[in-house]
Amino acid sequence: MKAPIKIKQRHYSGNPQKNSPALGATIAYMGVDGLLALLHGSQGCSTFIRLQLSRHFKEPIPLNSTALLEDTAIFGGWDHLKKGIAKGADKFKPRIIGVMSSGLTETFGDDMVSALSAMRQERTDLAKLPVVLTRTADYVGSLQEGYQLATLSLLNTLSVQKVPEEAQTVALFPGAHFSPADVEELKEILALFGLKALVLPDISTSLDGHSELEPAPVVQGGITLEEIQLIPSAVAAFSFGKSMNVVGEKLKEMHGIEHFNITTLTGIEAVDSFYLKLSQISGKAIPTQLLRQRSRLLDTLADYHDQLAEKRVSVALESDHLLALTSCLTEVGSHINIALSATPLPEKHIPEGLPFAVGDLEHLEERAAGSHLIIANSNARQVAGPWKIPHLRAGLPVFDRAGVPQKVWIGYRGTQRFIFDVLNTMTTH
């Protein structure tokens, strides 16, 4: 029987774990080569996002703003958006412009579509410049929702044209919780099956923290415009995380491409079934290299089963990430003390027996007592510190541990890494 647990209801959020949807949209935009991200809002909106993402990824975040001021609160920001797109195009020469709205502009109801077409009429030289519009009102959802919406807009706007099917090509839609290194691992796994992956968005070559030859104020690395246009040539598509299902379904609706939603890629059962599916699509047996990784994972589980069993773990994350890590922990015998999601999840997606609730880090604080481990973003240090509970950093922001964007927690190898991180965090505390 499902019994989502009850937590204290308040009129405020205390130590929120949510980030703004526009921040999530920015991450998605950062996975597209040559893109200039433009936030339609006041200057603080974009500054907070740049700072938050910079301290997590240790990377500059090319995010521009339409810099709204008082007069726009009266007259609307429509004109600013028109000017902002044109100015960004002229000054930064991007291949694509990715726009997202904010609470401010959604409240006064700026029509972004008409602003764009008016701009194109005035500036015929920019008529062909690809511009993607995403509506991310700050008061609806969190990081995950914004990321999902921006990915959907990219697909909707740029993958429209029908192209001939390419054998062995698949489309992948990684979730907002995938690190750049996770995305890279995913691509490598597909290559082992002889499959070519078109990944939208692909942060593995843009936010991976590499030393560019020529730093630039637009996104460097990520999926190219041409590759996004080739997505309709895929023979199959995979989306990762429940929230990304709508993106895969959209592709199916547009181009009739078979789509599979993969809830998680952390945990042995989940990875098993994904690899079996890849084997089926590619017509290749599961590569021995991956089977070797599986065998190592099994050995690890045997070696450490006792340290994992019946450990009480409190987790606070965005819902896709939450489901991925809690299912893996349950699989190895740990108990979930509480699973706090940043935003609501349809009841059918909540696993049997998972003590699920929507909450913030103040709720975590109220519930964490007696836990052996907390898994949450760096801000949960305000909980873990005073309670003296070991704290494994996950989610966003993580600013006080090195190498987080380079961490792989998917596939057999990644699951093993996650288990090691859980064990090491508990022992070194």
Next chain:
Amino acid sequence: MFVNLSKLHLKEECPLEDKGAPKLCMKALPGEGAERSCAFDGARVVLMPITDAAHIVHGPIACAGNSWDNRGARSSGPQLYRRGLTTDLNEMDVVYGGEKKLTQAIIEVAYTHQPKAIFVYATCVSALIGDDIDVACQEAQKEVSVPVIAVNAPGFMGDKNIGNRVSGEVLLQQIIGKEEPEEDHPFAINFIGEYNIAGDLWGILPSLDALGIKLLSSISGDARFDDIKKAHRAKLNVLVCSKSLTNLVKKMEDKWGMPYIEGSFYGIHDTSATLRAIAQKLGDQDLIERTEQHIQEQEEKTRQLIDRYKQKLAGKQAVLFTGGVKTWSMVTTLKELGIEVLAGGTQNSTPEDFLRMKALMNPEADIIEDTSAAGFLTLIAEKKPDLIVAGGKTKYLAHKTRTPFLDINHGRSLPYAGYRGMVTFAEAVHRTVFSPVWEKLRQSFPPGGEAR
């Protein structure tokens, strides 16, 4: 509380035509990538370091969610100020209004967290949907015993600087002067605009202690609400950073008669000059003499400690990109290490700070006009400095240029103020400039190919 913008004296600071001057009253252009911040941010920066107060942001998640507990303003005691508290407005609130929710939130926060005061910040969305935060605060005040203070600086009001000023008005009208101190200390002073970033304040206090000067309150760094209430009984205000609070000190002078001086505690020269000015202004002959002696001792000691760094750093060239008092004070501080400033720029300073920077710099030095990422990259490529001194948001872009970098803004973890801070600063500059990694970054691999 609503602040009449005309009272903030914005106009009189606007006539600067200089290239690269901060455009305080000029609108940032959409899409140009000016990378400044908003009034809400500026208002919160000033009040947030009141550490025993609760700070509630009345807005959607973007205003608090992306940014809580992200500044390095440190506390020696209470940690309540670091808590992220927001009404987290949702769609229904936007449609039906969020005033009632806010009143409830204030009452709940007061009950749960036992703050000494509660600050409530308006944001773009709450202002736009017509929520009257003053009314919500008054309603809550009926049930809450500690002061509930509304801060009306929604983001669209302007940039960071304007928000600073709004907070100055709030302090003046609702907090300062509300309580009398137990004793009348002859050498009681306030710091205005010292945020105790990375513990900067604790680098200055040893000098004040040694001289018998009492810091009545720091507005606001490691601050307690009750101390700020007594700030009107100081004999002198020392405006440390952020000229945006000039209004506050001028009005405190009018109201309570205390004079003010401006100063900086970055670098040996500025630290000594500020201490000297404090003593002069307090006017006690014995204090003045003690101060001179203290300065002499400390300068000698500090110069000895930084000498080995200075010898190695002399002749190096830097690009400086910051805001507030650091705009000019850092020019002097870098000079003390023998480092010349090739180019300087600012996003958030007042025109006065900007002019002071310009006056201190070598006439051949460049003023950074385009403060966007694009402008910054062009400048670095052209100047090829040995060192970039700037804020955290420039850090990772600077690293891409393979240039040594020092963070001097609110995200840093080391204190640079006072004599002690100067040593820490010299060590930090030396560490980055002479780090062996830069050479590796510039080597091409495989040999003869392009650098990777």
